[in-house]
Amino acid sequence: MRWYFKSLGRRKTLEFAFLLLFVFFFIGPMLNLLLLAFSGKWQYPAVLPQVWSLEWWHFVLSQDEVLSSIGLSFLIATVVTLISIIVCIPAAYAFARIQFPLSRWFLFSFLLTQAFPKMGLYVAIAVLFYKVGLMNTFFGIVLIHIVNTLMFMTWIPTSAFRSINKAQEESARDAGASPLQVFWHITLPMAMPGILVASIFTFLNSLDEAQGTMLIGIPDYKTMPIIMYSIISDYPSTAGAVFSIILTLPTVVLLLVAKRFVNADVLSGGFQIK
Numbered sequence: 065m066r067w068y069f070k071s072l073g074r075r076k077t078l079e080f081a082f083l084l085l086f087v088f089f090f091i092g093p094m095l096n097l098l099l100l101a102f103s104g105k106w107q108y109p110a111v112l113p114q115v116w117s118l119e120w121w122h123f124v125l126s127q128d129e130v131l132s133s134i135g136l137s138f139l140i141a142t143v144v145t146l147i148s149i150i151v152c153i154p155a156a157y158a159f160a161r162i163q164f165p166l167s168r169w170f171l172f173s174f175l176l177t178q179a180f181p182k183m184g185l186y187v188a189i190a191v192l193f194y195k196v197g198l199m200n201t202f203f204g205i206v207l208i209h210i211v212n213t214l215m216f217m218t219w220i221p222t223s224a225f226r227s228i229n230k231a232q233e234e235s236a237r238d239a240g241a242s243p244l245q246v247f248w249h250i251t252l253p254m255a256m257p258g259i260l261v262a263s264i265f266t267f268l269n270s271l272d273e274a275q276g277t278m279l280i281g282i283p284d285y286k287t288m289p290i291i292m293y294s295i296i297s298d299y300p301s302t303a304g305a306v307f308s309i310i311l312t313l314p315t316v317v318l319l320l321v322a323k324r325f326v327n328a329d330v331l332s333g334g335f336q337i338k
């Protein structure tokens with residue numbers, strides 16, 4: 065018995081050590097970024113900034129290019145999310161409820177956009193966009209972002225539709241509801257958590273997209289990630305830390321919102337081909 069408790073104590077100690085290691089590598093860089101953004105002077109070997117300041121916050125937020133890039137990024141992410149919902153939700157419902165030849169292979173094909181190096185894929189798309197006049201256009205940027213969001217907006221809602229018990233839909237039909245009423249009042253509300261999570265991931269993916277936007281949209285369209293690269297290269301790291309927080313904050317908030325709607329088991333189910 066004594067040996068059992070000693071072994072249990074060692075295991076708990078080891079688990080706690082791994083937890084601390086995870087916290088250090090995950091939260092440590094974020095904490096360093098937060099301290100750096102509010103520092104006026106921070107030199108080694110000081111553990112904390114010697115001088116606290118909002119100077120670089122004022123500098124970043126006073127740049128017209130920065131403010132316009134924030135507005136442009138949120139506009140593009142919103143348009144991409146709305147178009148993805150309109151296009152992909154019917155496709156997800158079809159994959160979940162309609163049996164047709166090669167359906168699994170069609171669903172798997174949406175993964176191919178994530179299976180290759182992004183820049184190689186973007187260059188191939190840019191050649192096509194150049195031929196049809198979509199280079200340096202808002203619509204071209206939206207299309208290049210949608211290429212990255214197809215997997216999220218198809219796989220996760222497909223899993224959400226598949227998880228709905230068909231008996232509930234059949235009961236509504238027996239009660240006299242039309243197919244459209246069944247979908248609108250029964251199927252869609254039950255699948256909404258998965259759709260919301262997919263929409264949040266789509267929005268965040270579009271918000272953080274840089275390579276495709278740079279290739280298709282430069283020089284007229286500069287989003288937050290593109291401006292961030294120029295700030296990091298041209299200004300002190302403090303300015304980069306400020307802009308990183310501005311870019312990261314929506315991600316943290318929306319991921320916390322997504323956590324309320326779905327757990328890890330349901331989310332992982334969205335990435336299974338059945």
